Amino acid sequence: MELVRGVHNIRDRHRGCVLTIGNFDGVHLGHVEVLNGLISDAKRLSLPSTVMLFEPQPQEFFAKDKAPARLTRLRDKLTLLAKIGIDRVICIAFNANFAKLDPEFFVEGILHQQLGVKALTVGDDFKFGANRAGDFTLLEEMGRKLAFEVKNTASFRQQNCRVSSTAIRTSLQNGDFLAAQQMLGHSYTISGRVIHGWKKGRELGFPTANVALKRQVSPLHGVFAVSVATTDGILRGVANIGCKPTLNGKKTLLEVHLFDFSGNLYGKFISVEIVKKLRDEQKFDTLAQLISQIEIDVNNAKQCFV
Ligand SMILES: Cc1cc2nc3c(=O)[nH]c(=O)nc-3n(C[C@H](O)[C@H](O)[C@H](O)COP(=O)(O)O)c2cc1C
Numbered sequence: 001m002e003l004v005r006g007v008h009n010i011r012d013r014h015r016g017c018v019l020t021i022g023n024f025d026g027v028h029l030g031h032v033e034v035l036n037g038l039i040s041d042a043k044r045l046s047l048p049s050t051v052m053l054f055e056p057q058p059q060e061f062f063a064k065d066k067a068p069a070r071l072t073r074l075r076d077k078l079t080l081l082a083k084i085g086i087d088r089v090i091c092i093a094f095n096a097n098f099a100k101l102d103p104e105f106f107v108e109g110i111l112h113q114q115l116g117v118k119a120l121t122v123g124d125d126f127k128f129g130a131n132r133a134g135d136f137t138l139l140e141e142m143g144r145k146l147a148f149e150v151k152n153t154a155s156f157r158q159q160n161c162r163v164s165s166t167a168i169r170t171s172l173q174n175g176d177f178l179a180a181q182q183m184l185g186h187s188y189t190i191s192g193r194v195i196h197g198w199k200k201g202r203e204l205g206f207p208t209a210n211v212a213l214k215r216q217v218s219p220l221h222g223v224f225a226v227s228v229a230t231t232d233g234i235l236r237g238v239a240n241i242g243c244k245p246t247l248n249g250k251k252t253l254l255e256v257h258l259f260d261f262s263g264n265l266y267g268k269f270i271s272v273e274i275v276k277k278l279r280d281e282q283k284f285d286t287l288a289q290l291i292s293q294i295e296i297d298v299n300n301a302k303q304c305f306v
Pocket residue numbers: 197198199200201202204206207208209210223238239240243244245246247255256257280281282283284290294297298
């Protein structure tokens with residue numbers, strides 16, 4: 001799969017494609033439905049299936065810290081899109097200039113002239129351009145004028161509910177990982193590089209691999225049983241997503257203590273699959289109390305895997 005970063009990197013050889021546009025946060029089953037339609041159109045027209053996505057996601061650009069927590073960071077979106085069989089991703093830097101683009105210019109200048117779109121698929125609620133003034137009706141009109149097909153995909157539903165990133169976040173927040181997994185079509189994982197922490201974990205007897213959450217502010221908080229993909233294979237463990245109030249921490253981190261492991265993970269990329277919530281994070285009066293509780297957490301997490 002080819003990745004094109006930014007409008008300025010679109011070249012003549014990218015002209016002629018079948019396109020869909022969106023955030024694809026989670027790359028859930030609703031997205032997969034759209035993407036499979038895109039791939040079959042691409043085959044029919046013998047053109048590359050192309051996904052245009054935005055980084056940061058527009059809501060993150062506008063609402064900053066108040067934007068909803070992300071389900072998947074760009075790297076994981078790209079892995080999932082490649083697995084589905086998408087040929088090309090165009091990742092647009094969503095900034096103040098892009099947000100100001102006139103909807104007609106976006107369609108005529110970028111989609112038509114630069115990308116030579118022959119078929120465009122968008123979700124049923126797609127809005128675009130300055131003030132979200134562009135909509136499906138405008139796309140249809142411009143498609144007729146500029147000779148490209150326009151398709152609107154109906155909502156993908158499960159048990160009478162529309163599968164959406166919001167519904168998945170809600171399931172995760174309610175601790176219903178099974179429902180989240182059913183909507184995602186894959187398990188919920190948080191991934192990232194292991195960074196240095198306060199080196200307190202080893203003193204407490206529970207070293208923890210710390211993952212910075214960056215854009216993927218977690219929709220989850222608390223202590224969880226986890227299954228972790230590392231370069232040493234799949235390992236099990238227990239994780240805390242929180243700011244460690246007992247040590248007066250401020251920043252939310254994902255910290256994982258792996259069972260039966262004593263290697264060095266700094267700088268390595270790990271994917272943490274959340275299996276079950278064990279409890280909420282707590283502020284303890286003493287470190288001894290925290291250690292006793294983590295011992296209980298370890299036992300409870302191990303029970304999840306028997
Ligand atoms: C299973 C588990 C549960 C934890 N629960 C809490 C908690 O309830 N409250 C808290 O303040 N810190 C909690 N922590 C975080 C520890 O305080 C933290 O791992 C420790 O301070 C080490 O930090 P470091 O990796 O930066 O050295 C937990 C850690 C783990 C592994």
